[in-house]
Amino acid sequence: MPAACNTKSDLRPVLMACCLAMLAVGDNSTAIMAALPEMRAGLQLGPAEVEWVVNAYLLTAAIFIIVGGGAADQLGAQRSSVAGIALFALASLIIALAPAGFVVVGARALQGLGAAFAVAGTLAAVTEAAPDARRAEAIGAWTGFLMLGFSIGPLIGGAVTHYAGWRFIFWLNVVAMVPAALMLLRHPGAEGRRSVSMDWVGLGILAVFMVTLITGLQALAHVRVNPQAAIVPLALAVISFLGLIRTETRRSYPLVDFELFSNRNFAVAAGLLFLVMFDIMTLLLYYNLFAQSAGGLGMSAVAAGLSLLPLSVALFAFARTAPSIGIRIGVRRMLTAGSLLLALGCAIIWSSFQIEAIYTVLMPGLFIAGAGIALIYASAPRLGLATLPQSQTGKGSGLLNSCSFLGGTVGVTFGGIVFALSGFSGVLVLLGVSALASAVLCLRLRAD
Structure with missing residues (x-):
């Protein structure tokens, strides 16, 4: 197994790449909020579709962020990061070219999957590349750029939407993610350290729980007209959550x-x-x-x-x-x-x-x-x-x-x-x- 990158020269490009990726992920999370009114008008989105443009990203990230940490161990942190960054950039490209709302929702889910691997992978990559004396400083920089993107997102999203249109927000994601991935490919870091079997059953039950929970909560708005649309998925959410507890507490x-x-x-x-x-x-x-x-x-x-x-x-x-x-x-x-x-x-x-x-x-x-x-x-x-x-x-x-x-x-x-x-x-x-x-x-x- 190759040694991890622990020199100052190795840390700098890895840290730059990871911080650039986190700046884009943080900005993407909040910039879209300013663009949603124009997206709603341009793509003729209904209220539920507007929610799913946001929720498809958050929900997929919530399901797979746990998997992302394991992937960093099995594939190696930089390789896992590159995979997540590439998925995120591809999804951003699809959204920028999307002809209809359903395409945006699907690509936002893919973006969430990319974010899950990119966030977990880049944090592991920074931790791996930094020597002990500089690890806290490196992780602080990683966190700072994520929060910087998160904080400037509303302003960037509003300005870009006003002057260039909402699609350009996602073109900017591609512009940021491509050089970040290329820098990490030049510094592949350590190989995966261990092989752990994937808990596919747990992942499937977790996905069912989260999707049925959100679907049921959304249907509460129309519970008087169609109560079954809320009751059935919420009941499935409860059942799947109990199943998740039963399954996961028995696994090694x-x-x-x-x-x-x-x-x-x-x-x-x-x-x-x-x-x-x-x-x-x-x-x-x-x-x-x-x-x-x-x-x-x-x-x-x-x-x-x-x-x-x-x-x-x-x-x-x-x-x-x-x-x-x-x-x-x-x-x-x-x-x-x-x-x-x-x-x-x-x-x-x-x-x-x-x-x-x-x-x-x-x-x-x-x-x-x-x-x-x-x-x-x-x-x-x-x-x-x-x-x-x-x-x-x-x-x-x-x-x-x-x-x-x-x-x-x-x-x-x-x-x-x-x-x-x-x-x-x-x-x-x-x-x-x-x-x-x-x-x-x-x-x-x-x-x-």
Whole structure:
């Protein structure tokens, strides 16, 4: 087995490639929110199709992110990364050329599959390439570029949609991913370290659970007219979840290791990531739909993106400072404060629409909400993994990421129901309740 890349010259191109890929993945996750109103009009998408443009990506990533970590072990981190990056670029190309909505939805699912392998693979590649003394710095750079893409996505998506059209967002993904893949191909890194049989049964049951759960939740909007459309898939979701527990607890090497949730801090971290992704994806999607609608704020795509600049600034700034804040006041207090800041930000945004002080009150509200989201999102994964043995960190990371992506999917789905019934004000109330639930969950953390 070739030695892993551990010199400064080997680290630099690998780190550059991985950071570029994460910048594109992060930007893609949020830039599309600003483009959705124009995509809806151009492709004649209905409300359910708009949700699936977002959910197809999040749901596929949630299912396969656990597999991505195992692939990095079996194929080698760089090879797994290249496969994920290539899939992501191919899917972006298909979306950029898509003639109809169903093609976009299918390609978004393929994009989620690529993201699942790219996220897990690039993190493993950076960890493998960095010498011990520089590992924390390298992982910090990887995280920083992912969060940078996440934070600037609304602005880039709005500007590109306004001046070049929504398809150009996905052309930019191709432009970023191709050089990233080529750089990694030139530095293939170590071979796969071990061979572990794939838990296909667990993967299949997990996929059935997540798909039926989201399908059933979406059907709740029409439960009075067609109750079976919601009851049947939700019943299947419950059955498949119970089957997943029964199957995975009996396997020696389960895909979903439920024993990890017996660790209190890990379980709380998983819950916090579920809720914070629930909040950010729901906020960005329905804010953009509201801001760019004639019955809402009537903004253009670029104006909507610019109005989210306070949120973007707070996301990036507080994600970078979260570790030092946690050291100063303790992780539990910081996460609780982040949850309360998010609830306060939602309340301020809600009030800005009630008193018609859109800019003087909305902007501070978005900044405060972004600060709360960043403090949670940047710290919960470290909290969850800190108490796990080294042999379980890969599996634990996959589970945490899966919970995060699933939270975004559930948020978009529930948000769609509330948005249809009571508009964006109702969505803000939903987000405030979710943020308060995060604060309550923080009380379950062990003291620092």
